[in-house]
Amino acid sequence: MEKTIHGIAASSGIAIAKAYRLETPHLAAEKRTIADVEAEVARLEAAVAKAKEELEAIKQHALEKLGEDKAAIFAAHLLVLDDPELLNPIKEKIQTEQVNAEYALEETASFFISMFEGMDNEYMKERAADIRDVTKRVLAHLLGVTISNPSLISEEVVIIAEDLTPSDTAQLDRQYVKGFATDIGGRTSHSAIMARSLEIPAVVGTKAVTAEVKNGDIVVIDGLDGQVVINPSPERLAHYEEKRARYEAQKAEWAKLVDEPTVTADGVHVELAANIGTPDDVKGALANGAEGIGLYRTEFLYMGRSELPTEEEQVAAYQTVLEQMNGKPVVVRTLDIGGDKELPYLNLPKEMNPFLGFRAIRLCLEMQDMFRTQLRALLRASVHGNLKIMFPMIATLEEFRQAKAILLEEKEALLRQGVPVADGIEVGMMVEIPAAAVMADQFAKEVDFFSIGTNDLIQYTMAADRMNERVSYLYQPYNPAILRLISHVIDAAHREGKWVGMCGEMAGDPIAIPILLALGLDEFSMSATSILPARAQLKQLTKEEAARIKETVLSLGTAEEVVALIKQTFHIA
């Protein structure tokens, strides 16, 4: 019987194949009393050593198939297995309580997992997932249970699992694994991110897929609309085969645009840039035709480690990005930590409202040593390409002036020491706080450019936490309040002869694109895989037709009315 399950579209495309259930083995660690505790500690150490050997092999596999930043996940897992703060308490538990290694391991790991999961912080939650993944592997060795090894799959399948750990995902071979669906997970979970970089269609967070699918069922994974169809009827199957063919044909069409500039049908050029988090992302940005980097989120350089990155490490990272972009513009955002991105090693006190708290430029202006190190690294790297620097979360003119003054001080100091620094580095700011948007005319006199951060601008304008799904209905990019703010920012900048980009998710949204073109946005920065579809869309649009709807859009009352008008005017399904 055909059945459809809904989930979250995590990676685009359509896959149709036989189901392969990736079973999570039941690893029960019963408590036993141990007489020879030293032998038990040795047994634990042997299991840890075997797990490390396996992880090394998986890391190598990931490095070859997925690139350095994905392999880094397994490097992090290996670090967990080297961490005395985890291993010593396990050994002590075996020794003092005379219990078996399995029990000591599971109890200790559970303690850390619940501690990290209890933190209101995505990053620490992921660390909990890492510990769970690693513990399972060691436990399996202790129990002599084989854990499933998806790299052994040798026929075309779609994987059905409760969840996929990063180590499972890294072992997937694109030749055989055509897609996957899971019960849990979200668009930003590690496995979803890896699926996108492998370009394997995926639907996550279905809640029910493992309860419904048996091994060998024919399954359709629709990663475009977030649906899983089990044992489709011949008609449904034909429908999806056609949808897949259409999507593949469309991708082939998009690929032809990779080296083309982004020009509308009436000859207006806009820049399509990529948002990146690490130097490894540059490859994907270029392969998808990015004309520049519109946002380099440098905070990832500071995360997943136990101390601040050194100036030298930072120079190396920035220089790599600038060199690979080979003269194309690279907008680097200075550290935006705080909110949902914490750095545990800064030991900052917990806040009631982290998104309204001590984050980004506020923190940098106070922790100036850290800020100055980053600015020096940027200035030193600047001679290797076309660098632009922007500051996040600017609320007041004083903040911008102070940040810029510190940058200039560091520049002068470097020049005095004879260190070369590029001339004319543009210095801009993110517009993501409503106060800055309202005061854009004042800021425009002092900045070289704006980049509108709609992810935050929307949450602050609508007073709706971007992480809270209960108020997600207020997360309305097309609300005329947001559109009027954006329009005001663009007009204010243009009056001063400055350019305006947008690096929030909205910039790559097909409904928003005609509006942003109408409002005069100069640069659209988005995730790499959105660039070619956006270029294809912009080539069909004319600036003239878009400009004609500008006043109407800004005079509408609701987001719904805006969407209806755009869909009708620009024939968007």
Ligand code: PEP
């Ligand atoms: C934004 O706020 O729109 C933005 C691009 O920054 P981040 O998502 O990193 O807060």
Ligand code: MG
């Ligand atoms: Mg932001």
